[in-house]
Amino acid sequence: MRAEAQNTADQISKSLELLAQRLDVETAPYRLEEFNARVEDPNLWDNPDAAQKLMRERQSLVDAIDTYEGIKQELADNLELIELGEMEEDEEVISDAEAALKALAEKAAQKELEALLNGEADSNDTFLEINAGAGGTESCDWASMLARMYVRWAEKKGYKVDLQAESPGDEAGIKSATYKIEGHNAYGWLKSESGVHRLVRISPFDSAAKRHTSFTSVKVYPVVDDNIEIEVNPSDIRIDTYRSSGAGGQHVNTTDSAVRITHHPTGIVVTSSEKSQHQNRDIAMKALKSRLYQMELDKRSALVNEAHENAGDAGWGNQIRSYVLQPYQMVKDLRTNYETSDTKGVLDGDLDGLMGATLALAVSGKSRAEAQGD
Template structure:
């Protein structure tokens, strides 16, 4: 086997191994057999809600297992084709086989990411919050840049984006915002973006044109449906109303329609001002709170399984997941996975998929990358 062929075989095998590890392969096969048996049970649809959950799990698991088996078989066929060409001294056959392996390696990389989106809530819509860190206008401008970046990323995927909550900065930018991203696997992809994001640039707000470092945090959690029951004690809630401060609309700043809910045991705060009705904003905020509490439970379960816990931390030095450098050079570097882009303009316009794919893979392998984050 030629070197380029062997390299692609190793890429394919690495992708398949990652998916098998993520699925817990033997358990996944047993579970798929169980689900197939339940689908054959004529009493399944006596409980429509449970039946839909069974069918949803079966589809996801069947797709992931089927992808691994299909790619494995196609790789074996391509390897056999190359070996046959080598044995016969036919360079045309060898070239075709090597091209097939290269195309299959590309497909395996893409299908791997899809297979990794088989978590409990990965298929759901997502709430994405952006909060400016300390630093006034600089950080608030950076927070607005992040809001635009995630909106553009969502649009690239054909997702719909609603602005649920918005607090503008004093001079420019935003203090915070909450986006509702609607689309298949929106949470599965976006969940890897939670953390602190750092910007290094020559400030447009500094008359001396000095270099500034700004921080903003991103927090992502899944939208949950009625099938997921989250109990909340009303006595644990502090509910405030205030006037909306959105980017526009006739109802903005005219009535106390916006609602903020604080869950006092955890300190979680959610807010909604997207609707004219205080009642509807309250319902939206309660759904957001349930989603945040559910995401917290998911994170704790994942942490217990991996033996580590990454809590939400102060927005500042030492806690960032990604660094965006615009001056004195152009680079975006993920400090968890080591993925680098030398085109910040493209990244800030929503080109986030390579960062998300690497972060999803890292969640399975548990491997950390030592990255020097020089300015």
């Protein structure tokens, strides 16, 4: 076998090893049998929420088994084709099989990253909060660029995106925006984006065409479902209603439909302004519970906690990632040193490389911490 094809096959084999570990491939069939037995329980749907959770867990296991077995079989088939092509000296068969191996390696690498999303809330939907920082109009414009970037990323994933609240900038862009992003592993993918994002470019708002630096902070926290109990003492919160200044027409601008909830013990403030007052109150309360849950997750994870502590104010010295458009093109994550010159692709939502590198770093750091604990 040619050296390049052998290297590709080795990469796929390594991905399969990790998938097998994450799946616990030896016990997977027995766990699936247990799920199937529980699904056949005639009383299952007496508790719809628990039933839906069970069905999701079962489907997740089925998908993981199918993925592992599918990649394993496809690898064997293509290696067999290459061997056959070499025996018959059929260059076309060999080339086709090698091309299929390359495509399979990309698929296996992607599934390997997805297999790392096994944290407590990784599979949950997520809230994404964007706030313009130091830089005035520049930062408001940068905040709107980041919002577009994440919406594009979510759409490419097939996720549902729902704008919860938005505050427009005085001249351009947005001061803040909150989105709810729904889809499998939405929180798991996006959690690494929490922190300050720095932009360097020639300002379109500067008549002298000078280079400007601006900052925007991003916060990500999981949507809390009914299976996660978060208690909020009514005496710990203040609920205010006000007139929204965002988009939405005359109704939004002339009625006190927007809702702001302040949680006194933590200082957390959440808002919702895109729905009716009743819906906004419900959305804001769910957002508050999600923020409180995120705080609890942070306490359990030193790496995540460190990332949030480092976020600080949206300004110099606190950034997790730099996006440089002038005098050169480069996006660099300061935690992993992962970098790419495809700034246009990143701003159009091609974020999996950046997210994957941070995810892999977090998992390796967690493994080291557990080893040290032992």
